[in-house]
Amino acid sequence: MAAMIIVTGGAGMIGSAVIWRLNQQGREDILVVDHLGCSEKWKNLVPLRFADYLEKDVFLQRISSTASSWLLPGRRGDIDGIIHLGACSLTTEQDASYLINNNFEYSKQLAMFALKQNSRFIYASSAATYGDGGAGFRDTVENLHELRPLNMYGYSKHLFDVWAKANGLLEKFAGLKYFNVFGPNEYHKGDMRSVVLKAYEQIAATGRIRLFKSYRDDYADGGQQRDFLYVKDAASMTLFFLDNKHAGIYNIGSGQATTWNSLAAAIFKAMDKPEQIEYIDMPNAIRENYQNYTCAEMARLRSMGYNGPVVSIGDATEDYVKNYLKNSSRLGK
Numbered sequence: 001m002a003a004m005i006i007v008t009g010g011a012g013m014i015g016s017a018v019i020w021r022l023n024q025q026g027r028e029d030i031l032v033v034d035h036l037g038c039s040e041k042w043k044n045l046v047p048l049r050f051a052d053y054l055e056k057d058v059f060l061q062r063i064s065s066t067a068s069s070w071l072l073p074g075r076r077g078d079i080d081g082i083i084h085l086g087a088c089s090l091t092t093e094q095d096a097s098y099l100i101n102n103n104f105e106y107s108k109q110l111a112m113f114a115l116k117q118n119s120r121f122i123y124a125s126s127a128a129t130y131g132d133g134g135a136g137f138r139d140t141v142e143n144l145h146e147l148r149p150l151n152m153y154g155y156s157k158h159l160f161d162v163w164a165k166a167n168g169l170l171e172k173f174a175g176l177k178y179f180n181v182f183g184p185n186e187y188h189k190g191d192m193r194s195v196v197l198k199a200y201e202q203i204a205a206t207g208r209i210r211l212f213k214s215y216r217d218d219y220a221d222g223g224q225q226r227d228f229l230y231v232k233d234a235a236s237m238t239l240f241f242l243d244n245k246h247a248g249i250y251n252i253g254s255g256q257a258t259t260w261n262s263l264a265a266a267i268f269k270a271m272d273k274p275e276q277i278e279y280i281d282m283p284n285a286i287r288e289n290y291q292n293y294t295c296a297e298m299a300r301l302r303s304m305g306y307n308g309p310v311v312s313i314g315d316a317t318e319d320y321v322k323n324y325l326k327n328s329s330r331l332g333k
Contacts, residue, residue: 003078005242008033008056008110009086013186014124014178016044017235018083020331023049025239033059034086041188047332056086060106063113081120081242084110090192091128091153103156104163111169121172122241125161125249127179127227127294128154137297139177139251141170150289161249170248174241179253179296183231183316184324184331195260196317199267200325208276209267211260215287221279222261224292227253230316236308237301246304253296254310266314270321 005022009015010032019030030050035057036042045053054062088102107123114121128149130137135146144162149155164170182194199209211222219225229252237252261277268275282290311319323329 003080004029004031004051005080006031006033006082008059008082008084009124010034010050010053011036011041011044012085012089013044013183013189013231014181014234014238015083015085016041016048016185017183017231017331018085018238019045019048019050021232021235021239023332039188041185044185044188044330047330056106060109063110079114079117079119081122082110082114083238083242084121084123087124087157089126089153089189091151094152096152096156099152099156100159103153104159107160108163111164111173114173115169120242120245122174122176122238123160124157125175125177126154126157127177127251127253127296128291129158129161129177130154130294132291133293137251137295139249139297139300141165141248144249150291172247174247175249176238176241176252177249177296178234179227179229179251179294181229181231181234181252183234183320184329185231187328187330195263196267196320197325199264200271200321203267203271203273207273208278209264210278210280211264212282212290213279214292215282216292219292220261222264222277223259224290225257225259225295226263226291227256227294227296228258228263228313228316229254229296230311230320233308233310233316237306240301240304240306240308244305250301250304251296251298252301253294253298254313255296255298256310256313257293257295258313263313263317266317267321269314270318 007015010019011034028049032050032053033056088099129147131148131150149158161175182196186193202209213221234252264277
């Protein structure tokens with residue numbers, strides 16, 4: 001009997017994509033942990049196959065028990081791996097205490113549980129930990145002290161990276177710094193939905209897309225650049241670490257910096273619509289914390305043996321628009 005896999009944040013975009021990939025590999029012995037609340041992210045779970053589901057607070061209570069045989073009926077508690085993706089990912093969240101509890105304290109307790117169970121532990125860090133990129137985008141443990149996150153979300157993720165390093169856990173754990181992931185199963189994310197989804201809705205309704213003007217002379221309007229990664233590739237990269245024991249910090253991105261204008265062009269092409277872009281003022285509230293450029297350095301992941309292809313922004317956008325957005329479909333259907 002195969003050991004169990006725990007996926008926290010399993011109803012979210014990346015989490016459900018990871019479960020979808022596991023299902024493709026023939027794995028269903030999965031415990032899904034999340035907080036469904038009043039959102040519609042439960043719909044991401046409907047097409048997927050897994051053994052059980054627990055709300056995050058119930059799960060946290062139970063991992064404090066002396067035994068883990070309760071995790072699945074009839075099991076002795078063998079855990080092949082814990083993929084910890086659950087977090088508050090709202091980059092504009094102002095309640096620092098809430099972020100500390102959800103992203104830092106929860107992660108620490110789950111990390112200690114993984115140690116106790118001698119289980120593989122893979123957790124989500126974030127490219128937001130890099131701040132404005134002034135210290136580069138090098139996914140090494142040694143330069144953690146140089147990073148200056150621009151928002152509290154990024155800092156809550158950075159805190160756990162630093163804590164894990166200070167306690168020698170990055171010699172055992174894999175921390176994954178996800179860049180701008182987009183794709184199916186993000187319908188529930190509200191303002192945190194990707195520009196691809198927001199633009200699709202804007203173009204369908206008005207025929208045009210709205211992008212922020214640049215407030216810096218070194219970037220043209222719409223010329224700000226981000227590292228965009230299709231969620232299917234993000235899931236494959238994540239599961240690479242379940243199949244091996246590589247430890248440390250790793251970037252999860254495409255390794256390519258794409259302008260918002262280029263992304264917009266790909267969306268219009270996928271929708272068979274003429275390009276029409278309107279540039280709007282960037283709100284003052286986000287201007288100081290805005291990342292004008294991100295690009296993941298991917299050499300370290302490749303050097304560990306990951307050789308999977310990365311879908312181009314054009315092909316990823318086309319797949320997302322034509323096979324999911326047009327039909328409001330989800331992974332697994």
